[in-house]
Amino acid sequence: MNDFRVSVYHRPSAEDLPLAGAGFERATVRAHLDEADPRTLLMVLTHLTRDDSHLERFAAVCDPANAESGAEREAAEIRDLLADVLTSGVPRDASPLSEAFFRRTASVYVNEPVDEEFVPLLLDQCGFAKLEGTAAAPEPRPGADGFHVAVIGAGLSGICAGIKLGEAGYSYKIYDRNKDVGGTWLTNVYPGVGVDTPSHFYSYSFEVNPDWPEFYSKGEYVLDYLRSCADGYGVRDHVVFETEVVSCSYDDASKRWAVTSRGPDGVESVEWANAVVSAIGVFQGAVRPDIPGLDDFTGTVVHTADWDPSIDLAGKRVAIVGTGASAMQVGPAIVDDVAALTVFQRTPSWVMPRRKDDLTVPAGARWAMRHVPYYGEWFRFFTYWFASDGNFVRVVVDPDWHMPDVSVSKESEAMRQWLLAYAREELADRPDLLTKAIPDYPPFGKRILRDSNWYRMLKRDHVDLITDRITHVTPGAVVTKDGLETPADVLILATGYQVLPMMSQIAITGRDGTALADVWGHDDPRAHLGTTVPGFPNLFVLAGPNSAPNHGAGVNILAESQIHYVIACLDLLREQGAHALEPRQDVHDAYNEQVDKALEGRVWSHPSVRSYYRNSSGRVVVSCPWRLVDYWRMLRTPDPAEYIIG
Structure with a gap:
């Protein structure tokens, strides 16, 4: 053990x-x-x-x-x-x-009924x-010895997988291309980076952290938490760092996976595993915009995903391209340091009201977290309650709703009016900004972002918000369609991450040499319960197609739910004395038909929405159409009738 x-x-x-x-x-x-x-x-x-x-x-x-x-x-x-x-x-x-x-x-407690x-x-x-x-210590499952699991990624999901596999008595090894555990919280170090899910929920249910310094903590504290969990459960001892998985190939004869990895010295090696768990997440690298002249810019160009902490922004003219989650964090974090800040916006985002200016956890509350039972x-x-399924009604489309262009239901419109009222309050003295800052799509169509003084930043004298399309970049400026040239010393690309094709950096071949890239195509990934794929025995995808809880909560509940299901599948193999498990094609197809039908009635499919949730044909490939409680329940126990087991 x-x-x-x-x-x-x-x-x-x-x-x-x-x-x-x-x-x-x-x-x-x-x-x-x-x-x-x-x-x-x-x-x-x-x-x-x-x-x-x-x-x-x-x-x-x-x-x-x-x-x-x-x-x-x-x-x-x-x-x-x-x-x-x-x-x-x-x-x-x-x-x-x-x-x-x-x-x-x-x-x-929550002043409303909590249904059974x-x-x-x-x-x-x-x-x-x-x-x-x-x-004192969980006992390993009988018969788990000798069954080895390869886990790809040592972020929040990969660490959780290691902890739970270890508790269950399964042998496992985690491969990570970085120098330490932490995943996105290790690599994202841009100014202001932090959670927009409440800190006290953004953690493992089995490790409730009493020491969060803020109700929405900065990335360094999340990283410290993940490191502590990895060390405390001995997960670090199972990780090979600076090692990238190049390919995973299923061998029909031995019913095992050949995992080829490349170490820091560039040498490739092959190891065998009975199962493979992908914990690389949805985001797979920075998206660099295709702007003519960008490579000729003579100042500093940096993407938020590849931030260089040595960059000195003091007194610089800074341009931010993008107004998504990272832009809304980095902008307010640097505004006091720069000489001028220009934000280039393609699409505005809905902004969640700030609950209060000071989000520091009071000392007495932290004391209670540490010493008062059950606090x-x-x-x-x-x-959790106010950031989860209570929001689901706001993403469900009412086909008879009379304002379908701006909202999808009575509840959606109420949410829109609440967000509008906040924007109007914050920008009351700047009607010019208000017209630019209000999205033309319904709330939750794209990720709603937590306000970290974004509106207040936009009102600063040395800040400009430009909505005209960027046509090109010169060696010293950004040029927009109207001919305006904005001089800049630093360009910050807050332009998001690559989502599709999913798992594209790893060559995965299943039974009979079938490539996952061929099955999924460029941008149409599908899986049974968002986790398993026909023809790929004992391959489990965490945060897979149509599993993201885009109406609330966080990746932590998704990770725990899916890992619970993975281990239940491995236990099912043990119970039946079998070696391999994969979903039946008809079951997989029927489930995905249900997913597609349900998504037709969700806000993410609204015609005004363009987001990374959707592929090139408009199909939503990221969002889960169910409530969190529904998906959590689906992942409690695998149904043997849905699988080919042998």
């Missing part, structure tokens, strides 16, 4: 109480709780005491109408009662929560299901 720790981050439980020793006196504990979220403290109080009368008594703290004020007395009383529970002999219940109790408590169908997912993804009674798990639930 692989050597790994059960937990990297301490997760306090009822068994850790009462808090005692220096720094845990009641008065000190009570003072810390002043900076913790009262709604979450109410959940903890109810959880520890199993006294749901607290829910009715203090429900006011969970009412959004009282978010800023109006429930101070209730909040103070919650903190008083919880300080007693944490530091004294007040009875506490350490048994697992029942689903009914969790549902009732959670519904008060969501409860198993929430218990799993918010860390409750595995919290109490965790064994971290409950807060994780809260951040």
Whole structure:
């Protein structure tokens, strides 16, 4: 069995109480709780005491109408009662929560009903299901010995795959072309890089991190988290760095994969694996725009994906090409340093309102994350709930909707009006910018971006937003269709990443020498459940075709769900004494017909939307048409009837 720790981050439980020793006196504990979220403290109080009368008594703290004020007395009383529970002999219940109790408590927390169908997912993804009674070390599956898995990529998904394969007792090796673990969080180092999914959810459900410094943390902290998880579970010992997988070829006779990799010395070697897991993700390298004259520019040209930290922008005239996620982070991060900043926009993005100016996690809240049982798990639930399936209704097309050009339903229009109101508020004194900044497609048609002072940046005196098309670049300027020349010392290309063809950097051949590139073509990838492909036994694609949760949540829930399914498939092989598994062609085709039909009724197929979600024929190839809870449930257990097993 692989050597790994059960937990990297301490997760306090009822068994850790009462808090005692220096720094845990009641008065000190009570003072810390002043900076913790009262709604979450109410959940903890109810959880520890199993006294749901607290829910009715203090429900006011969970009412959004009282978010800023109006429930101070209730909040103070919650903190008083919880300080007693944490530091004294007040009875506490350490048994697992029942689903009914969790549902009732959670519904008060979010001030709306939590339907029964969501409860198993929430218990799993918010860390409750595995919290109490965790064994010292999981036992490996009998019969897993000798079954070797090759994992390609050591980012968030690859690390998770390694952890779970190790727990299951499977031998594995991870190949990564970089010098360290972390994937996109290792390679993306442009100014302002960070998460736009709440930090307290953007992590593994089995490793709830109490130490996020911000509610939306910068990339360096995400990288530190992933490194800690890789080290804590011994994953790093299974990674070969600076090694790129060149090809994977399935051998029908031995029912194994020949994995050819190229090391840092350029030498290629071949190793054998019983299964291959691709964890390289959707984004496969920077897209460099085809702008005439770009190569002749005499200043500095840098893509956000290939950022050089040594670049000095102080006092420089900087031009940013693009207004997507990376542009919206890098622009506000550099605006104070540059002499002039010009943003060249092709298509505006919808911008999610800033919740508050200061997104630092208060010291008392971080203390609660580290020391108060279940605080971290409950807060994780809260951040997930409002960034997940509640948004799904806003991406579903109402065929009878009377404003189909700008929105797709009543709920979609309400979202559009909310985003419009925010833009109008932020740009009230700049109507010229407002007309440029409002998209002409419905919300969620493309990724909605979190505001990191984007609108405020655009209003700065030394910032310009240009929407005319770039025609060419001269040695010292960017020229647009109207003939305007914008002098620049530095060009920042925030022009996104290559998505299609998927997995194009690896030559993958399955049964009978069939190439995956031929099956998928240039830009029409398909898979059963977004994970397995007919003719390619024991090949599993993480973040594969039509699996991205583009209406909410993050890649972390996708990774955990798909890896759970991968291991369940490997276990199915073991149970049947078989060696290879692949989806039946008819099952695969029927599933993809359902996907295509469902996507016709989703906002991503709206005629006004042009995005990386779609291929050259307009088919949506990235987005999953189902709710997160639906897709999570689909990936719980493989159906043997859907597979060829031998």
